[in-house]
Amino acid sequence: MPFEALFTLATVLAVLVTLVVTRIAPDVVLMAALALLVVSGILEPGEALVGFSNPGVMTIATLYVVAAGLKETGAIQWIAHRLLGRPRGLRQAQARVLLPASGLSAFMNNTTVVAMFIPAVQEWAARLKLPPSKLLLPLSYAAILGGTCTLIGTSTNLVVDGLLQTERGVSLAMFELAWVGVPLLVVGGGFLMLFADKLLPDRQGVLEQLEQAREYAVEVVVEDKGPLAGKTIAAAGLRSLAHGYLADIERHGRLLTAVPPETELLAGDVLVFIGAPECARELRRIHGLRPAGGDVHKLDIAHHRRCLVEAVIGPDFAGLHQTVRESRFRSRYQAVILSISRHGKRLPGKLGDIRLQVGDTLLLETAQDFVDQYRYRKDFLLVSGLNDSTPPDFRKAPVALGILGGMVALSASGLVSILEAALLAGGAMLVTRCVPASKARRYLDLTVLIVIAASFALGAAMAKTGAAAQIAQWLLLVDGLAPWAALALVYLMTVIFTELITNNAAAVLMFPIAMAVAEQLGVDVLPFAVAVMFAASASFMTPLGYQTNLMVLGPGGYRFTDYLRLGAPLSLIVGVTAVGLIPVVWSF
Template identity: 70%
Template sequence: MPLEAYFTLALTAGVLITLITTRIGPDVILMGALAILVVTGILSPEQALVGFANPGVITIAVLYIVAAGLKETGAIQFLTGRLLGQPKTTRQAQARLVLPTSMLSAFMNNTAVVAMLIPAVQDWAQRNNIAASKLLLPLSYAAIMGGTLTLIGTSTNLVVDGLLQSERGVSLHLFELAWVGVPVLLVGALYLVLFGNRLLPNRQSAVEQLDQAREYSVEMKVTPGSPISGKTIQEAGLRNLQSSYLAEIERGGHTLSAVAPDTPLQDDDRLVFIGAPEGARELRRINGLKAANGDVQKLKIANHQRHLVEVVLGPDFPALGQTIKESGFRTHFKAVILSVSRRGSRVPGKLGEIRLDVGDTLLLEAGPSFVEQYRFRRDFLLVSVLNDSTPPDFRKAPIALALLGLLVLSAATGLLSILEAALLAAGGMLVTRCITASHARRSIDLSVLVVIAASFALGAAMRETGAAAGVAQLLLGTGNLSPWLALALVYITTVAFTETITNNAAAVLMFPIAMAVADQLGVNFMPFAIAIMFAASASFITPLGYQTNLMVLGPGGYRVSDYLKIGLPLSVLIAVTAIVLIPMVWTL
């Protein structure tokens, strides 16, 4: 291999290591790699920037708007409310959940599907007395598998299709992947329904812990000279509160536990209350009490305008590793942290001293603009909003569903290309006011698009310098490897990449290698391209491998071991199914 090929391989390895070991944004890392390739002359600017004009990347951007329109109109809730029903057992609930989730994910971004369904599934589970932890991980897995049913089901499919168009002149049809996607979904769904109840834990989310286990604590202070100072607990009206109870009093450096009703209150007493989230509002209405830490009081928003919001910290949250006090959370986000849940358990200790980590679930009290402002920010994976005062406009749900149907019909019949159909549907969402222009702009995740487009530069460098051919030769070894085993090796390598870096980056980096393997073996390249599509989406083993897995981590109260326990067998089943069927549909 020439020197440029070794440099490209070293740069690619550096990108992979940086993605795995640091918290630097993937878009920053890949744009840095793109800049290096241009400055060193390995790629011309035109070659390096070709990803930004790729039809697959543009289609992904447009489909973000379509998905946002479906979300804003409540079209997903409109469907799921009729499909989920009233299951009698956990197994029935899992079976009812997998089908609608996978069908929705087949036609819209699976991250959006999971974001919309998490609150609905939590409520549904509570109504049917089923632990949400039995349902939320199957929700994520069903969305991932559903994305393999159609070409628009996941961004990875569109990225690989865009590469096939630009490099091989081949374009896939909307439902072409279903030949393998349907069996993969059936195998995966059957596994989840048969073994999910046994393998999945029975745990509570942060909100369930606060409501049921009564682990939510609020510290209040007796205002000097207030009407309740000098009165007993019973006389001050603190004995029979509706949503909380007085657990202890801190006075003069001493703690009084199990306080009696006739205990008199003194100025500057610090009262610790335990109970449901609504208890904070109840306590603020008592004349003579104020928030001990001042944070709730400093949140200058009327009570009737506040919301309880459950969010999950993403890998790009700026204060990871810092304590809540050091993060200045209230100042930066105009919201107060009420509780922190980590791997299903409330984090003990003083709230201000808790160090924030990826996957932490925070229960916040925030103003009405919080959801709108941070819904599409990378700081949080917004999961659920409690007491939301801005419900969807369900009157327009039929319009949004009709536009989605028009997209699918026009693309499936070949009347329009997928990009043209997506543009038409997105335009229809704007014209019919299913979504406003400002919401449409905010719904487009530019960082994801930059990651995908910049990844194309690395893939092009691998191909142009001969690095891909060199890696392919290394994978083939002595040259006695059969095409079927080579396909399996490409699939497994892609799965390993997608579990550690972004699925789209894994697909783009593996594509030139897979094409080189096919060329050196002298076989059809299509099975290798299809294998990358399925393998890049088959992230079931870790919470960080796929965004939907991370989104359900906190709400489901999961631990990393839970993903390995149920996800590893599922990953093996999916791999065997795909590797056996792909060469039968697209001949090697």
């Protein structure tokens, strides 16, 4: 094998290992690999940067604006509340979640669909007294399956279609994938309807658990002429309690939240502590404090002067594996953690000593602008903000849905390309003020776009140096291997990559390998490219493989084993169906 091919394979392997075992951001890892391939002379600058001009990547960027318009107008919530209704039982409830979620995901970003459905389903489940754990993971899986039905349903489809246009001059039609995607949705949805109730636990999410948790708010007053008046919080010893922590200070009718330790206490300050019942007994032993009302009352999560936000810690959170205290959470985010839920259970003990992990769900008390400030950051996967100060403009929901319908109709008719239809729809969202330009700009997920575009450099290097052809030879070691068996191998390898790294990076890395396999077998490349499309979306077995899976982890009260229990058989069923149908629709 030439040195260039060995160097490229080593680079790809280093990227895979780094993405799996470290917390370095994926866009940083992929851009570093791109730079290495250019500096080493493997790729020319134009070859390395070809992903940034790929039509698939540009279509994804434009569709973020379309999704922004649908989200800002509340169009998804508008549909959800009308379709959910009042089912008679759990199975009917699951059907009313699966159908609209999969249908909407076929035409827009499934992350946006799931983000908008989660609070609606939580409220709906509470009203009907149904466990959210029976509904939220099927919601994520239905959104993934729905995204496979059209070319714009998931970014992976657009990426592979862009590669086909660039490399082979072939472009798929809007609904061409439906020949396989719809059967996958029917088979996968049927499996979820039949077995989700049996395989998923009856468990509550973080908000329901908080209402039952023995966690209290304790209010005490700083005494006039007492020893604590004039001291800072730290000097008064109020930062080192065993059973609670200081959350708020009420001073002269104002509520001070996320107070730093150097804040000076004044006589008459009402200090609000959050903690276990023993916190009240501990505070009574501190000289200079007296009970504000003489009682300990249960934490009121609907307090009219508080903004509560439920947020899931993402893989790029700066304080991962640090305690809450070590992460300087209050000073960094200007927010107080009221409760932490992990795998569906509120973590016991003092909050400041808990080490934060990916997937932990935090219930935060914070300022009104927290949701707007961190909605577009990767520190958190924000699920719901209670008492949101900026509700959607539902009056424009029909306009946004009309624009989406027009985009689909235009691209399906063949009058314009999908990129052109998306550009027209994005422009219409801005012109009709469904979303302001400032917000549309923030909806662009640059991390995802950079990861996809930079991944093209790895794919180009594998094709140019012969590394992809060498991997294809290793896959075809068995003499006389049938094309359908090679297709199954490509599908399986893509699924493994998808569960380890991002789905888009997996698709770009597997595309040149799939092309090389087809060429060495002397068959058409299209069925192999389509197999990469479907396999890269089939991430059901871990919460980290697909963003929607991680988003429902805390709200559904799930554990990692729940994903494996339901996702492993679903992956097998979807894989067998896809590998069986793809050669029928796109012959070898």
